[in-house]
Amino acid sequence: MFSSKHSSCTTILVGKKASYDGSTIIARNEDAGDAINPKKFVVVEPEDQPREYHAKLTKFTVKLPDNPLRYTSVPDAVADKGVWGEAGINSHNVAMSATETITTNARVMGADPFEKDGLGEEDLLTITLPYINSAREGVQRVGKLLEKYGTYESNGILFSDVNEIWYMETAGGHHWVAQRIPDDAYVIAPNQTGIQEIDFDDPDSFMYSKDLRKFAQEHHLNPTSHFNFRKIFGSDTQLDHRYNTPRAWYGQRYFDPESVKDKTPMSNDLPFICHANRKITLEDIKFVLGSHYQDTPYDPFAPGVDYKTVPYRPIGINRNQELSILQLRPGLPSTYSAIQWLAFGSNPFNTLTPFYTNVVNTPDCYRDTTGTFDSHNAYWANRMISLIAANHYQEVMQDVEDYQLKEMAYAHERVNKIDSMMADKEASGSHVVRALGQANARTADHIMTATEALLTTLVIKTSQDVPGSFNREHY
Structure with a gap:
């Protein structure tokens, strides 16, 4: 089995009746195994999409359909270990994010071993997103690929269109299940198998590999009287209790404190499908996916705390590489x-x-990332900001929060202006595409300028008192 280098992501899914504006929203942190894993943001045109795909880290190869759609992607800037496209939206407005690395158990791996040259996170966005017209089609395509080629790891895969959100989880080398997220619900998935009770008589809400129930029965995998996918195919280990579960606990605590008042960060019975006590905003999602257990005893940035002694793995960590929140808006x-x-x-x-x-x-500034530091590049500028801020948290967080508030307000203002501009235009086809490209460039230029200004502020502020400093007035 090949171990994914992107192995510690966190996912949030928000149904259209649970979101602030009726959008379907899927979001996921991409966390690498190391602090530095440069990313870029690109558009893949049909003529640039391969017709035969070859993985870099395994021998997996697949012939692809000849009619790909255009799509966005957030691949590795240095492609020597594969594409790792991670998150995007295609030209039919279907969104995909892949993958949320999840857990399984020894019984499952013994009954359906991983395929060492199967597909995995490196491959999934590239071989799926250009070929689907709905979230449901995304599940169906990946399901067929899994059953034919197998996988070398356990993964959760996110799909959405303007009407539906589906979350898919693999089980062993070739089996899988997917659940449609109820419109009024949200989900937090933290590197654990999450889906619970499966209703095999509800095809509107569940899809699964054709022999899933028979497979579990023949191999004596089900310890319960129901078909609880998490209990059958997931894990419940000490690592889960400290590395995974606390993230779900904190997110559920944020969206509705009452829902977890009798739970702890190590509770192993947190629900998969959840309901917030309010409509969920983009800012809510960003906060949770950047959180580090603020206002609890487990915050590694709290004054006087040695971060090495904090018992639980936070959500917002130095290994976050990119966050994509994929919003499909109705009306x-x-x-x-x-x-x-x-x-x-x-x-x-x-x-x-x-x-x-x-x-x-x-x-x-988002597209041309390389493996070399460049302060005028969005990835590298933000990487340097996070390095400084983590080491001088109390000193600089007011500057960071001021920047975040101001630039998020600007982002909302831009969306309102661009929407109004497009509504006023009677443009179609290439005219729309060109206008949106120009609008994106203006947005990016503004936020990049603000980001560079923040970086300058942090460098100046934190350079005043470091080892090797000398002020003659002190002597």
């Missing part, structure tokens, strides 16, 4: 209803930039 023309809200670097210290996805290119 607007499909030409400009889809937005990919993107943040690079560590989420406690960055901000979101809204990119309309019906475009043929992305701004160069």
Whole structure:
């Protein structure tokens, strides 16, 4: 089995009746195994999509359909280990994020071993997103690929369109299940198998590999009287209790404190499908996906705390590489209803930039990331900010929070202005695409300028009192 280098993500899904504006929203932190894993934001045109896909880390190869759609992607800037496209929206306004690495158990792996040359996170967005017309089709395509080629890891995969959200989880090498998220619900998935009771007689809410029930029965995998996917195919280990479960606990605590008042960060019975005590906003999602257990005893940035002694793994950590919040908005023309809200670097210290996805290119400061540090590049500037801020948290967080508030307000203002501009235009086809591309560039330029200004402020402020400083007035 190959171990994914992107192995510690956190996912939030928000149904259209649970969100603040009726959008379907899917979001996921991409967390790498190391602090530095440069990312870029690109558009893949049909002519640039491969017709035969070859993985870099395994021998997996697949022939692809000849009619791909255009789509956005957030691949690795250095492609020597594969694409790792992670998150995007295609030209039919179907969104996908892949993958949320999840857990399984020894009985499952013994009954359906992983395929060492199967598909995995490296491959999934590239071989799926250009070929689907709905969230449901995304599940169906990946399901067929899993059953034919298998996988070398356990993963959760997110799909959405303007009407539905589906969350798919793999089980062993070839089995899987997917659940439609109720419109009035939200989900937090923290690297654990999450889906619970499966209703095999409800095809509107569940899809699964054709032999799933028989497979579990033949291999004596089900310890319960029901078909609880988490109990059968997931894990319940000490690592889960400290690394995974606390993230779900904190997110559920944020969205409705009453729902977890009798729970602890190590509770192993937190629900998969949840309901908030209010409508969920983009700011809520960003806060949770950048959170580090604020206002609890487990915050590694609290004054006087040694971060090495904090018992639970936070959500917002230095290994966050990018966050994509994929928003599909109702009641607007499909030409400009889809937005990919993107943040690079560590989420406690960055901000979101809204990119309309019906475009043929992305701004160069987000697109042209390389493996070499460049303060004029969005990934690298945010990476440096997070390095400084983490080491001088109490000193600089007021500057960071002021930046985040101001630039998020600007982002909302831009979306309102661009929507109004597009509604006033009688443009179609390439005219819309060009106008949205120009609008994205202006948005990115503004936020990049603000980000560089914050970086300058933090460098100046934190350079005054470091080892090796000398002020003659002190002597």
